[in-house]
Amino acid sequence: MSKSHFLIVIGLLVSLMACTNGSHTNKVTQWKSYSGDPDIEHKVDSVLRLMTLDEKIGQMNQYSGNFAATGEVNDNKSGEYLKKGMIGSTFNTFGADHIRMLQEQNLKYSRLKIPILFAADVIHGLETTFPIPLAEACSWDLDLMEKSARIAAEEATASGIAWNFAPMVDIARDPRWGRVMEGAGEDVYYGSLVARARVRGFQGINSYKDFAKPNTLMACTKHFVAYGAAQAGRDYHSVDISNRTLYETYLPPFKATVDEGVASFMTAFNDLNGVPCTGNKYIFTDILRDAWGFGGMVVTDYTAITEMIDHGYAANLKQAAKLSIDAGIDMDMISEGFVTYLKELVKEGKVSEKQIDVAVARILEMKFLLGLFDDPYRYCNAERQKEVVMHPDHLKAAREGAQRSIVLLKNDNNILPLKKDIVKRVALIGPFVEERESLNGEWAIKGDRNKSVTLMEGLREKYANSAVKFTYAQGTTLPAIDNATRHISETQIPDKSGFANAVGLAKKSDIILVAMGEKFHWSGEAACRTDITLPGNQRELLKELKKTGKPIVLVLFNGRPLDLSWESENVDVIVEAWYPGTMSGLAVADVLAGDYNPSAKLVLTFPRNVGQIPIFYNTKNTGRPFDENSPKDYKSSYIDSPNSPLFPFGYGLSYTTFEYSNPTISSVEMARGGNVIVSADVTNTGEVAGEEVVQLYIHDKVGSVTRPVKELKGFKKIHLEKGETKTVEFTIDEDLLSMYDIDMNWLAESGDFEVWIATSSSDESNHLEFTLLD
Numbered sequence: 001m002s003k004s005h006f007l008i009v010i011g012l013l014v015s016l017m018a019c020t021n022g023s024h025t026n027k028v029t030q031w032k033s034y035s036g037d038p039d040i041e042h043k044v045d046s047v048l049r050l051m052t053l054d055e056k057i058g059q060m061n062q063y064s065g066n067f068a069a070t071g072e073v074n075d076n077k078s079g080e081y082l083k084k085g086m087i088g089s090t091f092n093t094f095g096a097d098h099i100r101m102l103q104e105q106n107l108k109y110s111r112l113k114i115p116i117l118f119a120a121d122v123i124h125g126l127e128t129t130f131p132i133p134l135a136e137a138c139s140w141d142l143d144l145m146e147k148s149a150r151i152a153a154e155e156a157t158a159s160g161i162a163w164n165f166a167p168m169v170d171i172a173r174d175p176r177w178g179r180v181m182e183g184a185g186e187d188v189y190y191g192s193l194v195a196r197a198r199v200r201g202f203q204g205i206n207s208y209k210d211f212a213k214p215n216t217l218m219a220c221t222k223h224f225v226a227y228g229a230a231q232a233g234r235d236y237h238s239v240d241i242s243n244r245t246l247y248e249t250y251l252p253p254f255k256a257t258v259d260e261g262v263a264s265f266m267t268a269f270n271d272l273n274g275v276p277c278t279g280n281k282y283i284f285t286d287i288l289r290d291a292w293g294f295g296g297m298v299v300t301d302y303t304a305i306t307e308m309i310d311h312g313y314a315a316n317l318k319q320a321a322k323l324s325i326d327a328g329i330d331m332d333m334i335s336e337g338f339v340t341y342l343k344e345l346v347k348e349g350k351v352s353e354k355q356i357d358v359a360v361a362r363i364l365e366m367k368f369l370l371g372l373f374d375d376p377y378r379y380c381n382a383e384r385q386k387e388v389v390m391h392p393d394h395l396k397a398a399r400e401g402a403q404r405s406i407v408l409l410k411n412d413n414n415i416l417p418l419k420k421d422i423v424k425r426v427a428l429i430g431p432f433v434e435e436r437e438s439l440n441g442e443w444a445i446k447g448d449r450n451k452s453v454t455l456m457e458g459l460r461e462k463y464a465n466s467a468v469k470f471t472y473a474q475g476t477t478l479p480a481i482d483n484a485t486r487h488i489s490e491t492q493i494p495d496k497s498g499f500a501n502a503v504g505l506a507k508k509s510d511i512i513l514v515a516m517g518e519k520f521h522w523s524g525e526a527a528c529r530t531d532i533t534l535p536g537n538q539r540e541l542l543k544e545l546k547k548t549g550k551p552i553v554l555v556l557f558n559g560r561p562l563d564l565s566w567e568s569e570n571v572d573v574i575v576e577a578w579y580p581g582t583m584s585g586l587a588v589a590d591v592l593a594g595d596y597n598p599s600a601k602l603v604l605t606f607p608r609n610v611g612q613i614p615i616f617y618n619t620k621n622t623g624r625p626f627d628e629n630s631p632k633d634y635k636s637s638y639i640d641s642p643n644s645p646l647f648p649f650g651y652g653l654s655y656t657t658f659e660y661s662n663p664t665i666s667s668v669e670m671a672r673g674g675n676v677i678v679s680a681d682v683t684n685t686g687e688v689a690g691e692e693v694v695q696l697y698i699h700d701k702v703g704s705v706t707r708p709v710k711e712l713k714g715f716k717k718i719h720l721e722k723g724e725t726k727t728v729e730f731t732i733d734e735d736l737l738s739m740y741d742i743d744m745n746w747l748a749e750s751g752d753f754e755v756w757i758a759t760s761s762s763d764e765s766n767h768l769e770f771t772l773l774d
């Protein structure tokens with residue numbers, strides 16, 4: 001069917017129903033819409049009236065995108081669904097022409113010709129791949145994250161995609177969990193700001209009306225909720241947390257995205273306090289819909305309805321489907337629970353048609369808002385796709401993003417930067433010098449792994465015609481994961497045959513630059529570890545290199561905090577590059593050469609060992625806090641490890657140094673409704689210009705419930721020229737001091753507060769105090 005034919009059919013139907021039905025109250029269904037726009041609601045209602053029960057249920061069915069991939073609808077199940085108009089959405093198919101073809105099939109075969117909503121996991125870029133989200137969050141640059149999300153949206157929406165399964169906003173405090181790479185780290189305050197920035201970037205809207213622009217990408221906040229608290233850092237594991245922890249730690253970033261206007265949510269795989277999230281009425285109806293007023297649509301995670309059987313929460317798929325729709329879920333990803341059983345459940349009177357109408361209304365509203373009823377091919381613009389995908393401006397932004405995500409963890413004797421004009425023989429050693437495949441990290445859904453720039457290529461370009469001369473030996477290989485077993489491959493165990501050559505080259509060098517890490521599929525979904533040291537025999541190789549006595553610069557490529565306890569003691573420099581994306585090698589070379597002065601800081605604590613996990617900065621004090629300066633027995637501590645992490649939250653070095661001084665507070669008392677202003681002077685005391693993330697931490701000393709030892713409540717990333725001083729100011733008001741009191745009321749309790757203006761969560765040198773009056 002041609003586009004104009006389609007428009008005439010739908011246009012006629014919609015206006016016909018509009019004529020017969022002027023009043024709001026006569027609608028087929030009453031539901032709280034996302035837009036709140038009576039016209040849109042009316043259009044949705046008009047379409048609903050035309051639909052059979054089967055067609056309605058079909059809208060609630062989301063299928064993976066490989067049906068009819070070769071052209072005409074084929075005779076497999078998905079082809080059958082498509083012919084009957086029983087696919088509301090599909091995901092992870094790409095390309096303007098390909099998606100156009102699929103939409104054409106839908107319009108040709110389905111009775112009502114309701115456009116399919118095409119979705120995808122565009123987590124950190126479409127083809128232009130940005131650093132993994134955890135890395136990008138280390139930039140503490142919200143504009144940068146908004147911009148990369150916008151670029152991802154530009155590329156995705158030109159390639160047929162209208163709906164993105166991102167951002168992932170799960171607070172994550174366990175580096176064993178592979179999915180820490182997808183989020184913004186451990187902190188609630190910061191994570192909420194990042195979540196909002198990413199929604200702004202993907203959706204790019206000021207109001208629901210903007211969804212009709214062809215480059216808006218509907219965002220999906222996931223995974224609701226507390227997925228990051230999976231027991232023992234094992235993916236999909238149970239979550240058992242108090243309601244207080246749920247409210248204080250896990251819900252806020254989700255709420256922040258609702259406030260930012262996110263249009264959809266995804267369920268989480270885990271059970272939460274005994275109830276799987278996908279069948280959890282408390283979180284989806286009581287909290288998301290009723291308390292937060294969310295009017296958008298909710299999709300399950302992949303097969304999450306079926307999984308309620310394995311959870312032991314549903315006896316069969318039929319019961320699982322009922323539990324899910326009763327919880328407030330609108331769309332079923334993959335399980336086919338809705339499409340198989342909802343009709344039967346309606347006939348049996350166990351699910352009402354009204355429940356189905358509400359879910360379908362939410363789905364149709366999004367299709368209207370996204371302009372798909374006006375033009376089902378709105379997102380299929382092959383010309384625009386060609387023009388925007390991997391556009392030079394996008395690559396430039398990806399390089400900047402990568403520079404700003406790289407964290408300098410250690411730099412003894414200012415070995416870095418490696419100046420181009422100083423004669424140096426550098427031995428490049430390690431499996432990541434020439435590794436290309438891993439550089440995009442996981443969830444680089446369309447990022448071409450062959451196009452990412454390796455470290456070797458970046459260095460060769462950077463140091464061409466310079467006084468620096470490189471030699472290279474791989475030394476060892478990266479252990480792989482066997483895809484069939486999802487375990488470390490037993491057939492690809494790295495051996496030591498390359499050690500001797502590597503050590504030989506190292507001996508003839510002035511500096512050893514070692515690039516090591518984890519293969520990309522060692523983090524991400526279903527990629528959890530109990531041992532978070534460098535995989536394989538990389539540490540053993542480092543030990544051999546150490547024996548040469550040459551300075552060692554270790555550049556790391558990985559998707560989670562690693563246990564670097566040996567490395568931090570024994571190598572001179574550590575650069576945490578994460579997975580920097582398409583422009584990896586160039587950005588890392590920019591940092592190594594000092595053309596970019598590192599400014600990133602950790603957003604997830606690096607433990608000394610896995611035994612410390614969970615370890616995060618905003619812990620409680622306990623009744624027996626450990627203090628270095630007082631007797632150490634019977635205190636809250638270990639007998640075999642310090643309490644402190646190896647590298648704390650908010651930590652990261654620069655090629656310059658910053659000094660904080662003159663902490664000032666406008667008043668030591670704060671009246672209700674008032675505020676206090678705190679400030680400190682920050683001076684660049686080093687030799688080069690640089691950027692510093694100035695952090696504000698607050699401690700509520702006494703509460704109706706115990707309070708964390710400190711909480712991040714503000715930050716500013718400032719640029720300082722060599723020798724320059726800036727006064728950095730923060731305003732503290734009641735809102736910033738609010739907490740859930742003993743009765744779960746959100747308020748600020750009177751009393752004493754401590755404040756630090758700090759360079760990291762472990763810096764307590766600039767300390768202030770004030771009292772919030774009754």
Ligand code: BGC
Binds near residue numbers: 165525
């Ligand atoms: C993941 C989701 C993702 C979905 C679709 C699931 O396995 O948990 O985050 O959006 O697959 O690809």
